[in-house]
Amino acid sequence: MAPSTRPCRKNGSKTVGERTTAMTRKRELLADERESAWDEPARQRASSLEVQVGEVITKLREHERFELFGNVGREELPRPDQLDMGGKFLVNKQRIERSIIFEIACLMPKGAHLHLYFNAELPAEKLFPYAQQLKNTMFIRSKRALLKPQDLAETEIQFNVLPKDTKTGNIFTENYDINWKSPENASWMKWTDFREQFPADMTFGELDSAECWAPEKMIITPNKAYAEHQTTNGVWACFNQGTRAFKGLMNYASVYRWYIGNAKCSWTSQDPADDGVGKLGHNEQMEIVCEEVEKKKQQYGDRFPFGLKIIYCTPRSIPHAKMKSELEDCIKLKLAYPDFNLYDALLLNAKRIGHGYALLKHPHLVKKYADAKIFLELCPISNELLELLAAGLHCTLNADNPALYR
Template identity: 45%
Template structure:
């Protein structure tokens, strides 16, 4: 006969009460076990070394930064207890970068990120440091700057859809009308003339379409929130849009006078961003850029000499002002080639890299293969050529380590049908010093161990990964997992000029440090410190330079911590956290 329901309820209640008494009598208590487990895990934390040698002022500054972050996080809806839909001015901590950017720059945590000494910037494409607004303004004064289009520009639809490219050309270049139905965009065939003078183009464009040509071109180069996050946007679509932007950008930078100016401007931008050293990635498939008159050619060696001269000039200015420690080691260059070229062409690229290294031994520091990884070819396609490159370097007693883009993908198949062609395998087999992005490494538990064994560093580029659709926002990024797995990482901005939206100033690495701080509650000031120290440790500086860089950085970091305490200490003390 079934028991009454009330009897079962009483049995359950009595059993629970007995269980509660036993739980309360257990020694040690559950809370002690939990705390012990937490501390056991914390002992293996990736930032433990930074914590262990933290000064008193750093410990105080870390608590202040934590309180400010948590206060801004708690108030990011504008009201701690509100479930109301946030307004357009509301800061979304760790939300979409472009949507949130102008709100980020009104926060205390952002001002702290700007002041933080960053160390080295190890993943920066050469043409993407200075905002395009400035380059477009510079192009106004270049009489022989020309533009071409992929289609005649006849309608508003053409204005929206066409891709444009710039180039400095000889003054006597035959000019055509991009606004004519007869315009032929062909440029590869001998005798093709698809070019229109930029100074002539601008007023006609304004008259025909009622908008400023310079603003239109800037929008062609920079990803907008709609283009990055639009509901119908795809991964292939945003990559195609990004590649269009880089092609448009290229001609505005690659000519004699602006190339020389750009180097000093890039250094000024980095100093403002608290970056003390950088390794630049120029695409060197084009073997020359034109001189400012469009007649001459500046080959790779000419470009490298200009870079050395302009860095030296800037450092002399800093030295005279007693500020050389702001940028004491200049630049180094990572030679980049696209992974889409035929093998014979890759052989020539690798030989050109060696040739430049022999001529500029202190400047050329690495070799990289670049391009979207969901398209051919994977790195292993060039295995024979890359191994020959290694052997040639050994015979010549030179060092050109690989710094591959690898794992910048969700498919992780190297542009093939199988994940066996993941570029991460090649990064291990070819003994890469660092890799760019490494987003998909967490899918490979064995490769994680190989990365740790070989001490391969990952150049994190969080905003780039978001805008190119590897994740929707920084809170979905894998960097906390990579760090927790014990992989050394650095923080970088990749292509900041194309990824920052409308912006006339550069704080690109500051944005990245801000993002990693708000993207994970496990990040803290000690973590910032470790990331900056790794940027020096895994750089291509020599041992003496690394030691000097760390000495300068630690001095600046201590001063930064004092500034945090002096500026925000009383404010943090007043927060109810």
């Protein structure tokens, strides 16, 4: 057989023509990716000044990657004070608050807050001074008797405003009644008595030991969120326990009005009045919301054209009878405060969804969401590592439950 006349390649090397073709295809792939990038339209229409500002922002970001966070590629293991700029939100929160990039973001114009829970907007520490004033009607209960440090760390608590003659127990005794569901239970303890008997080794400003401990039961800390054996269900349980405890601190008329005025938005569940006897129903809540929003409009004027929409929802865990009464209230409120969103509901074309946490697990849906321009309401704790923008999805950034993340 005659020897081959084709040129011999050493170690599988490519010819000049093949290398040129590969480089051309690589440039084409990069160009295609750039063209489909979520921020490409903004880049294309950017003015020379905007381009210059973008370059400054990029330099600031890289400066903070090295100087503020410090965890960059190197041979040595990172020190405890060196964090990953793209790391987990709760770990990085204090660094983010020192960031110039974050300061610039705070000064940028905003549209609307699309995803914000009413009963987790302001820190619990701001509510405790009001709770102190309800000496006979603010109560607390615990899922276990508080006899040792482990109990303090692991229990769930709830607050509520109740009649002053409510049957009570002592949370700090072995025979404390932990059966919350029993109609004859004595699980509630007056908040005043609880504070007096709580171990007196913690203080913070005008707050006593109990008021320093209780907020820890309402927030999601890095240890709770990122513990070695933590699970998604576990974090969700922490979240639910926190919101349940938080809600009881603001479910009375005077603080509800104050809260609306300070938080300037949304909604909560059915609440009793200050005396723990009269009920503050949904209609009364709506009247307070409207009154306080009108006050804010007059206060800010043209400087803050403020408005809000209320999303009426209930927990999925409530009994059927309670769900029926909630729906009846919803219908009554719609009749009293009508709008035209029934047309949108009829068409069933959603404009946005909350979180979209599992969306990337369904690739066939990603393009449909992107093409339909359905926006995702992202929150720092739930979507901190998802590459949603890179997938072509439309996103908004929201606080969700700002008082719960520390």
